[in-house]
Amino acid sequence: MTADVCTDTPGRGTRTRSASGFVGAVAAEWTKLWSVRAPYLCLLVGLPATGVFSFYYGSIARINEHAVQPVGNAAVSSTALVQFAVVVLATVTVTSEYTTTSMSSSLLWVPVRHRVQLAKALVAAVVAFAAGALFAAAGMAVAWGPFSGHASFGAAAAVGQVLAVGLYYALVAVLTVGVSFATRHAAGALTVLFTLLWALPSMLVGLGGPVLLAINDWLPHSAGDHFMRSSAATPYPPAAAVLILLAWTLTAHLTGLYVLRRRDT
Secondary structure (H helix, E strand, O other), rough: OOOOOOOOOHHHHHHHHHOOOHHHHHHHHHHHHHOOOHHHHHHHHHHHHHHHHHHHHHHHHHOOOOOOEEOHHHHHHHHHHHHHHHHHHHHHHHEEEEEEEOOHHHHHHHHHHHHHOOOOOHHHHHHHHHHHHHHHHHHHEEEEHOOOOOOEHHHHHHHHHHHHHHHHHHHHHHHHHHHHHHOOOOHHHHHHHHHHHHHHHHHHHHHHHHHHHHHHHOOHHHHHHHHHHHOOOOOHHHHHHHHHHHHHHOOOOOOOHHHHHOOOO
8 A cells, every 4th residue: 555645745734724714714704794784785776776877878878869889888887876885895894893893703713814804805806796797787788778779789898898897896895895904994994985986086077187187097986987988088998997996906905904914913
């Protein structure tokens, strides 16, 4: 008989335990997410809200006789406000544990700080991607009628926009998790995200001017909007828009991790 049944390679056991520990952390976060009502409420609000805004967008395009455009633009336009359903969902995954002081238990069970944050971010991103894709598909279906000939439909383009909306929502969810770890309070996180994702872009566009509009193009939602529409009128290609989004997301994630390691030791 050979004697290689229980041989151990230096480092292999550590990698195995690390991988299994992360899988366990993700499973725990998945269970915790669906054990409260907030995610269900966020998704139930997001779906009809997308339908309402998409219907309105299609109707306005028809009434004002806008040029023919992809039907998916209606669903993309709804993300300006519907994204906050995803923001609230992702915020709850973090701040609810600080509110109930259960974060101490989570960090006791999973003492590796970055693993806790990464597990929450991954779970929030997966749910947000699925929700965003569903919202986008529903928005296209609702908007097609009101557009009444002022929209085009191509299977490849439609699928591309559905996936783009899903990816945008996923990155917003990860961004939110990072901000939530940095602020540790729902009110603080929502204030920061509301300002960054809606108030500041609205102010810059409202004031106008080449400088302010150029600044706006580098904000998360503006980059996401350019990516989801993928039109020739955007100031940079879709790949650049994704990189801008990733930069914001990574910055928030690293900031949240810094606060987590510094204050929850």
